[in-house]
Each structure stands twice: as structure tokens, then as C-alpha cells.
Amino acid sequence: MTNPRALIFWGGWEGHEPEACAAIVSDMLREEGFEVTSVPGAEALRTEPLDEFDLIVPMVTQVADDKDDIERLRKAVAGGVGLGGFHGGMGDAFRGSPDYQFMVGGQWVAHPGDIIDYHVDVTRPDHFITAGIEGFDYRSEQYFMHVDPGNEVLATTTFSGEHAPETAGTVMPVVWTRSFGEGRVFYSALGHQAHELTHPSAREILRRGLVWAARKDKT
Template identity: 35%
Template sequence: MMANALVVRGGWEGHRPVEATELFLPFLTKNGYDIRIHDSPAVYADAAVMSETDLIVQCMTMSTIERDEVNGLRAAVAAGTGFTGWHGGIADSYRASSDYLQLVGGQFATHPGKEPGCLVHDETDNFLTHTIDLTPLGREHPITAGLSDFTLTTEQYWVLHDDLCDVLATTTHPVQPWHPWHRPIVSPAIWTRQWGEGRIVVSTPGHSLDVLAHPSVRTVIERGMLWASRTGSAS
């Protein structure tokens, strides 16, 4: 029996929502998913579609969401639909919706930049070399088991979060003389979240296509899709 995946993509074009999600469609097809693609969250208000959806993959940076749409999303996840995504496509979506922020459990706050004297005034000003460090839970969890800590040179997300998140990996923002904070900040980089009967998986790496193609990032996203899905294992 086929599972049903819903891909919701759009918002800020800098994250290449179409190209980014296209990277993962063959994986979903190979794993037995029938895929529907929508370019706005309006589908979340369609109770019939949502009741038949086993997995939502969202890549919708910023943008807005209506009350009936976010209520539909929350209800679907609570009833068992999996919800996953990466980077700003899930952790920087619908900034004005507190109900969405509560559902996801982590919200992008910033990505610190380079030393002012090194700025060239393009997106690479925010590309820092940093490590994604697995937590003890992450070393055992099906999504990240067998992976090692890994290093990326890309945006390093600073995320506001709550204790309902089960954090599988973190990243640490160091103290730098050009920044105003005075101690290192540990931020979740990969987390899961149980919402009713549903599972949520968020990976903050994923700013660009090359980051999504990194073996560890891609593994986390693909395993996260299967784990979050209503048809996934119960481990």
C-alpha cells in the first residue's frame, strides 16, 4: 500500500524551494510514496487531503499562514501525520504565527556573520565553519545513529527553542569580539518533537543545494522523512 507525501514549497526564493525539494522526490518515490506538491500552505486547511497524508515535507521560508491553515496543520500532525523540513523552510516559516512556532518548537533568530573587516557584502558574509555535534540521544536515535560529528561551512543557525524538543545534535556559537554575547551559545541543530500522535523532525543545515547534498545532511533529512511518517517504524 502506497503512503502519501505532501510537499509544500515556496516563500523566499533564496533557499531554492523547488530545486531543494526536487532533490528528495526520487527518494520518496523509491520508498513507496505517492507525492502531491503545493506552492502554498492553503492545502493545510483541506481536512480531506490532510487526513490522507502520511508525511508533510515543507520548504516555505518566511511567508504567511492563515488561521484555518495552521489549525489544519496542527490537527493533522496531532492525528499522526509526520512533519519535516530543513533550515528556513521549516524553522523560519510563518514568523507571525505563534501557533506554528509552538508546533515546530524552534525558531530561527539569526545566523552570525564574519568579522566586519572580512565582509564582501554577499551571502557568504554569513558562512561560518562550524561543527554539528551529536548529543548522546543523537548517537542512538534511528535518524542519526552511526553518524559522526561533522563540519560545515554555511549559515550557522541560532535557534530559540523549548524543552519539548528532543535534540539529536547541537552547534555552538563562539564568543567573538565583534559580537555582543559574552559566552558560547549552544543551539539545537537537529531535533525531533512528538505532537499528539505525530512526529516532527527539523534539521537546521540546508541553506543551499550543496549543503543538502552533504552526505550527513542528506542522510539526516532522508532518515527523518521515514521516521516522521505515519507509516514509519515505532522505534
Template identity: 35%
Template sequence: MTRVLYLYGGWPGHKPYQVAEEWALPIFKNLGFDVDETNDIFALDADLTGYDLIALNWNNALLSEGLTPAQESNLLRAVENGTGIAAWHGAAAAFRTSLKYHWLIGGSFLEHPAGEGVKYSYQVTVTDTGHPITAGVHDFRVASEQYYMSVDPNNHVLAETAFTGEHLPWLDGKTIPQAWTRTWDRAASSTARSDTTSTTSRTRTSPACAPRVSPGPPVRTPDPTVRTELIGSTPCLSSPEARSSRGPCATTGSTSSPASPATASGH
């Protein structure tokens, strides 16, 4: 059975407890995952390598908040040893002082041009329809905070959004990734944002993180690398091939008014 550590809580503005009750926990139950849920950030001080997946919906309110060096190191070590990471909503805005965390997920929140907390309607365009994560997903609109982010050039973009310039004229026509895959070390990872990110690890063969939007069991796709997945600003890191028996990563979601369950909302 897939073992999951689900850490959620922090700043209540992103409704982490409501998201857990109404979205994340029902998904985990439907997938048959064995979930350890906690609202204690110090859970990251433990050895995390025994988990197949770490799901993060921790929300920060201050720019001065971050992981301790030990917590950050534990996350990186887990990913490098085969643990997947799924994160959504404020993942790109959490742990602002933890540079390697943001390097790991491949993106960092900078601004929402339409305003904080504004459910702004915008288009999400799927740029790689052939990838297992986005297979069967079509372009859609979502009402949420449209993130402007700093993103890693190593990301493989799966979906993006364009700014209209309505709020910041100099961004007219500029695009920002909403979902991507990436590598960490030699393992693969992916992220989603409408919120998300990912990374890679060693050289063994492990299942790719391949969440699907359509109903039915998740799909596991063999891949010589390990991967993490994000949509928008949400990371789903799947790690080294060391654990070829592991199940797929969890998916992303939105707490605003998405037109598709494949989206996640931002900070």
C-alpha cells in the first residue's frame, strides 16, 4: 500500500483544512493510500524516506518563514531516495527563505497581477498533450489567483497561461507555466499551478508521476528517470527509480472555482 505523509495547515487564508476535508483526503481514500496526516511542521524533522509520497499544503503568511536546514535536507534526501512530492495551492509561495526547496520545485511565486484573493477568470493552455500527466486534458478556464512566478529554465512546461495586460500593461501577452515536469539530480519531477513543481533523482527505473483528470484509477507510466509534477504552482515530485513498485503521485486541485479538476490555485 502506498504510504503518504500529508502535511497541511499554516496560514488559514488558503483554507488548508477545508481543502483537506473536501478534496485531498477523499482523493487519497479513493486511491487506497495509507495516509499519515499532520498539522505539525516539525514532522519534517523525521526521516521521510519511508514514505512513497509527501503531500504538502502548508501555507505561509510571511516572507520570513522557511524550513530549517534539517527539514529542507530531509525533503531533498527523501526525493533522492524515491519519495514523491505532491504540493498545491501556495506551494510556490511557501517557505520563502528556503532556497533549495524552491529550486527543488522549480518555481517561486512573485505576484498575482489581478490582486491577492481575487478569483480572476483566465485561460489555461495545455502545451504538451502527449504527456501522461496531461493526456486527455484540454484547454480550460479557471477562476483563481493568476500567478506571476520566477520559474526554472530546466522545467518542461505542460500547461501555461497568458496575461492580458489588464492590470499590469507590461505583461500583456506574456506567458507563465501552469504545469511542468523537471529533473533533480538524475531523477525526473513535475509540478502544477493554475499551482505546482517537480524533480528527478538517480538512475534506476521508477514509475513516472502520472495523475489523470479523467475518472478511474491513476496511471503508472514506467520511466528511466524519477519525476515530479506541477500544475500551475503545485509540485508533485516523484523520486528515484529505486522504488519501482511505488504508485503514482497525487494530483493537483483548486480551492477557487476551477473549470477543471486538474487545476490548483495560488497564494
């Protein structure tokens, strides 16, 4: 059996520290036995052989979308390539592409209060990604997102309404999985900047989620 291959493409808004995050995730995946290709820019969607990878990790907040590039990505995932990522690098990558958002299962809308303390509730303790992980406190942007009700939600957060009264009591998905064609999709809203990837629960969820999403039928 050959080692699984992962493609990370990073860039966009520097506030999310895409290069530093890409380096951390690259090391994480290499520890799991992946051969990792990490490249700057969404141009990778047209220059890399997408269907030859087992996992694709977008890390490109608010970059310009090219319809043909998005279609190449959608075709690769529908054909069995895994898609996994976190926070705005995946959940706010191609803001102008509903086709991309449909595949991911959600799109960032707001983070009332910016960096705040909030709680993450694990709702699927029986899932590989969240097994043995209990609810935990977290300090970051609490993402309010538009999400597909068909997602398999593994963790949520509840908005207090302190920073946006209209959100009081809203239970928002934080971690989910879904299928897109033959491909597995994993998303976590956690991980605003590189230092957050050291949070034990958030890091473990990300690690397991990326491993879970990777194509399983390639030998």
C-alpha cells in the first residue's frame, strides 16, 4: 500500500496566518504517514493533479474564485478525494461560489464579539472524530455560519446573545462531516490562528477529521 497523499493550498487573508497554519497541518499529516504537497495560492486547483490526492485541505480565506477551478475541485471530491479543513481557510474560502459552499456544507457569516470565550459541546461522542473528547471551553472567534441541515453535526456551540442579541440561544454547528459524491468532507470552525492549533481538543478533532476524510480506497 502506498502512503496517502495530501494537498494543502494556502493564502488569502493574512490574519488567519495561512502559511504558519499550513506548516503545522503539514507536520500533523506527515506524522500520520501522508506525503504532503503544500503550495501557496488557489492556483493549485489548476496546476496540481487533484484526483491523484487522497485529501485536499483548503487554507485560503476570501480569495477570488474561478468557476473552472472550483469545478475541478468538486469533480475530484465527488470522485472520492477527501476534503477537510477548518475555520475561514475552508469555511470562508470562496465567498463568491455557492457551488463550493454547497460542497463544504456551510459558509461563514459573522463572529459577534470577535475573540471571546465560549463553550464547545460534543454532540456525537460515538463518532471516530470526537470519541472520548468531552465538551471544552475555547477562546477564539465564535463562528456564526449558514449551514446545510443535512450535515452530520459532531459538535456545537450556543450563542449567549451578549454580542448580538438576535443570536441568543442559537445552537450553531462547530464540527461536521458530510458526503459529496464518493468523497468525504470534514469541517471544523475552530482554529483562527496558528497558536489555536495547540489546543488539545481542537487539535485532536482536526487531526482525526483530516484522517477520516482522506480517501480510503486507494492502494
